[in-house]
Amino acid sequence: MLIDGHNRIVDYLRVSVTERCNFRCQYCMPEKPFSWVPKENLLSYEDLFKFIKVAIDEGIKKVRITGGEPLLREGLENFIKMIYDYDNDIDLALTTNAFLLPQCAQKLKDAGLKRINVSLDSLIPEVAHKIAQKNVLGTVLKGIQTAQDVGLKIKINCVPMKGVNDNELVDILEHCKNKGYTVRFIEFMENQQASEMAKGLSSDEIQEIIAKKYNFKKVERTDSSPSQDYELEDGYRFGIIEPHKDDFCATCNRVRLTASGVLIPCLYFEDALSIKEAIKANDIDKAAQILKLVLKNKPEKNKWAEDDGTQTSTRAFYETGG
Numbered sequence: 001m002l003i004d005g006h007n008r009i010v011d012y013l014r015v016s017v018t019e020r021c022n023f024r025c026q027y028c029m030p031e032k033p034f035s036w037v038p039k040e041n042l043l044s045y046e047d048l049f050k051f052i053k054v055a056i057d058e059g060i061k062k063v064r065i066t067g068g069e070p071l072l073r074e075g076l077e078n079f080i081k082m083i084y085d086y087d088n089d090i091d092l093a094l095t096t097n098a099f100l101l102p103q104c105a106q107k108l109k110d111a112g113l114k115r116i117n118v119s120l121d122s123l124i125p126e127v128a129h130k131i132a133q134k135n136v137l138g139t140v141l142k143g144i145q146t147a148q149d150v151g152l153k154i155k156i157n158c159v160p161m162k163g164v165n166d167n168e169l170v171d172i173l174e175h176c177k178n179k180g181y182t183v184r185f186i187e188f189m190e191n192q193q194a195s196e197m198a199k200g201l202s203s204d205e206i207q208e209i210i211a212k213k214y215n216f217k218k219v220e221r222t223d224s225s226p227s228q229d230y231e232l233e234d235g236y237r238f239g240i241i242e243p244h245k246d247d248f249c250a251t252c253n254r255v256r257l258t259a260s261g262v263l264i265p266c267l268y269f270e271d272a273l274s275i276k277e278a279i280k281a282n283d284i285d286k287a288a289q290i291l292k293l294v295l296k297n298k299p300e301k302n303k304w305a306e307d308d309g310t311q312t313s314t315r316a317f318y319e320t321g322g
């Protein structure tokens with residue numbers, strides 16, 4: 001079992017397989033041109049898998065593949081199958097924008113994928129286009145439907161933004177309810193790459209909007225999910241991910257691996273260690289030691305900003321996998 005320096009059990013590994021993305025979401029990506037990490041600096045699937053095996057052997061029970069856009073990396077289904085074949089009890093999930101799901105969903109399901117989380121920020125084509133800076137909505141909806149048809153469980157992630165999609169939250173909730181998806185509204189997390197125009201809604205503001213149409217009650221937390229769930233009178237549950245709340249980090253159970261082999265204990269914390277050399281040298285003991293050291297140094301609370309309000313973490317969400 002993996003326990004961090006603050007007595008939290010860490011059993012969830014997020015693995016980013018690429019920082020590249022086919023969308024340019026305002027809340028995540030810079031508007032100015034920027035360059036990607038060269039492909040040769042990325043760990044191969046075999047090397048990522050070597051570390052995942054170490055992590056599973058040490059106590060990781062849930063692995064989520066993310067990015068950038070993970071479906072952009074060729075052969076993802078083979079990588080998923082490697083993990084599934086190693087331990088088919090692992091809760092194996094993927095976070096995607098769904099754009100490539102129409103052609104990939106069946107292969108992913110066949111490889112052993114159990115669940116997907118999809119970003120869906122708007123149901124209006126022009127607004128979705130404005131957020132992703134690409135005409136995406138039709139293909140995204142088709143991708144989600146294909147995933148549902150092949151039997152993948154679906155959660156929707158939506159980042160509410162002022163003046164952009166805040167008038168659609170009830171529509172998105174109702175769409176998800178009708179389709180049988182769980183929806184989680186994520187408070188916008190400030191970061192240096194996001195558009196300066198991006199302004200998020202707080203959990204309270206999101207609740208106020210939904211309360212205009214629905215009565216709902218808070219559900220007591222029973223696990224380490226980052227989402228605070230709420231239940232409508234008919235029993236449908238939606239979630240809000242509230243990273244700005246003081247107790248958000250108390251149940252954190254996760255650690256993140258980037259595509260270039262950096263092991264990150266927290267989204268908003270600069271210190272991280274690379275497992276690249278250890279893995280490339282097949283030094284499994286060293287990789288396990290690095291994992292334990294990173295967890296020992298996992299901060300009790302994210303270091304969101306310095307006291308003067310300046311941001312401390314320069315890492316991009318598309319690099320860490322969100």
Ligand code: SAM
Nearest residue numbers: 027028067068069096097119157188189317322
């Ligand atoms: N491309 C995939 C996708 O669109 O879901 C996976 C990568 S994306 C970085 C993972 C998650 O991070 C998405 O749910 C996205 O909404 C969330 N995310 C990215 N930037 C964010 C921000 N500034 N605040 C809150 N959530 C953010």
